[in-house]
Ligand SMILES: Nc1ncnc2c1ncn2[C@@H]1O[C@H](COP(=O)(O)OP(=O)(O)OP(=O)(O)O)[C@@H](O)[C@H]1O
């Protein structure tokens with residue numbers, strides 16, 4: 001995440017710095033060897049006493065630091081493994097007790113004597129609402145980011161950028177409340193309108209009630225991820241080397257052509273990272289969706305009827321009255337959500353690294 | 364394909380700061396004109412005024428009259444992108460597009476002009492790369508990133524990119540300053556070839572280079588920091604370097620040679 005070109009540049013030089021250190025030492029001794037008269041005797045080069053080359057210190061800040069980072073790294077891995085084992089240990093008994101197919105059953109009643117629960121509809125709702133949210137948010141976010149970085153006067157760009165960063169800090173429960181109590185009204189009206197005129201398209205079909213629908217959830221989600229994507233993309237666009245922008249302009253590009261030739265290709269990996277970060281937030285968003293979706297179990301592409309549910313929203317709604325099996329079932333659903341997020345992340349990395357040859361030389 | 368540039372009383376500003384004042388000179392078609400002078404005297408500023416790149420910077424503006432074959436390039440009705448297509452520019456630091464392959468870099472300008480046909484692009488790319496003396500070095504790796512070339516190769520790539528769109532004037536701002544002597548010679552050779560087709564204006568700090576490659580030389584200078592740069596002398600290169608008529612020019616040139 002956050003693989004802006006700038007950062008990967010730093011990551012790249014990290015290794016080189018270490019190597020340079022060694023080269024320096026080698027170079028120093030080579031210089032010493034050239035000294036006429038005493039071909040092998042090192043002169044005082046400011047690094048140690050005369051006589052011999054300074055010995056490697058057996059214990060120094062370097063080693064201590066290395067040990068510390070190693071310990072920290074190991075600790076993180078151990079903690080992650082422990083969490084994973086705990087979660088799996090809790091999930092497995094619940095999955096065993098499930099009397100229906102965990103992947104396909106449409107419903108969630110794990111607290112009964114005959115537990116029945118399925119992840120399919122929840123996973124579907126999660127992916128659908130997140131995908132829709134991105135579909136709405138990404139074009140808008142990129143438009144705003146480009147406006148702020150390349151069209152707006154610099155002062156205005158900075159001020160608006162700051163405002164958008166502030167928007168990113170609004171807690172999701174606020175978005176949830178606003179969506180449930182305020183935003184739902186225009187969305188309900190709009191849904192009714194869509195249903196009246198475009199009801200023949202299945203996604204806008206149905207006989208109501210409308211409002212607490214996938215559309216409302218996705219719109220609220222879109223508004224929530226918009227600031228992250230905008231803010232990161234803007235940073236990335238601002239980093240485009242002036243030399244490249246001028247090269248494009250000097251070839252006779254209009255401003256938009258310059259953006260297409262120089263800015264967008266340069267910012268691509270960063271934008272993908274920004275979108276993935278937004279997607280990560282959308283997939284894991286809990287409370288805002290628990291408050292705005294209709295909470296039904298079923299696979300449907302209908303966007304405007306009351307309904308829809310996601311893994312995270314289901315956890316938020318169902319955790320309170322869950323018994324042991326119920327909690328295990330929710331944990332199992334959490335693991336599935338984790339897997340989805342992981343797949344999304346890996347896909348993003350693959351996309352970014354496939355053109356690594358180009359993006360690295362860019363940095 | 365080459366055109367005459369006439370500058371009359373051209374002044375250029377960065378916000379409130381006047382960087383050059385009342386520059387008047389004529390660049391003949393199919394010649395190489397060198398701009399020389401101490402650092403900060405406004406050579407780059409003048410060069411960038413010629414293809415309207417100066418105004419890209421916020422707050423920057425140009426006054427006076429600049430024509431190319433009697434057409435005012437600062438006319439309100441003139442399309443600035445057309446001006447820049449006609450007057451190509453090579454920058455001091457090589458600036459290939461980092462995300463593009465060598466091939467895509469060369470044809471970037473053509474693509475901007477809407478050329479889509481692969482065969483035309485390939486033909487133009489080969490022609491431009493051959494003119495830039497780069498073809499033999501890169502013909503087997505056209506798909507590789509342009510930024511993976513050496514500095515000198517990158518600069519020739521940028522030259523190829525500039526001449527691929529067949530501009531009528533090529534402006535070069537210290538094109539060799541980041542290069543080794545061999546690449547520098549390659550680019551100087553290139554200028555000799557290019558002036559058969561193009562009008563070339565080059566900024567250089569290297570007196571020998573100015574003497575070697577240019578037909579005419581313009582000497583710019585400033586009185587003191589904060590003053591605008593002015594054109595001190597403009598004449599045939601031979602005259603400027605052997606028998607300049609202004610004392611200041613002579614001081615500058617001889618000062619450089621010691
Ligand atoms: N972007 C800018 N903003 C403000 N002032 C500038 C800018 N670029 C150049 N200047 C000023 O304009 C004057 C002329 O600069 P210019 O770059 O044209 O000089 P130059 O002759 O090309 O110098 P050099 O030989 O060092 O490249 C200088 O005083 C410089 O400080």
Ligand SMILES: [Mg+2]
Pocket residue numbers: 406407408536566
């Ligand atoms: Mg300059």
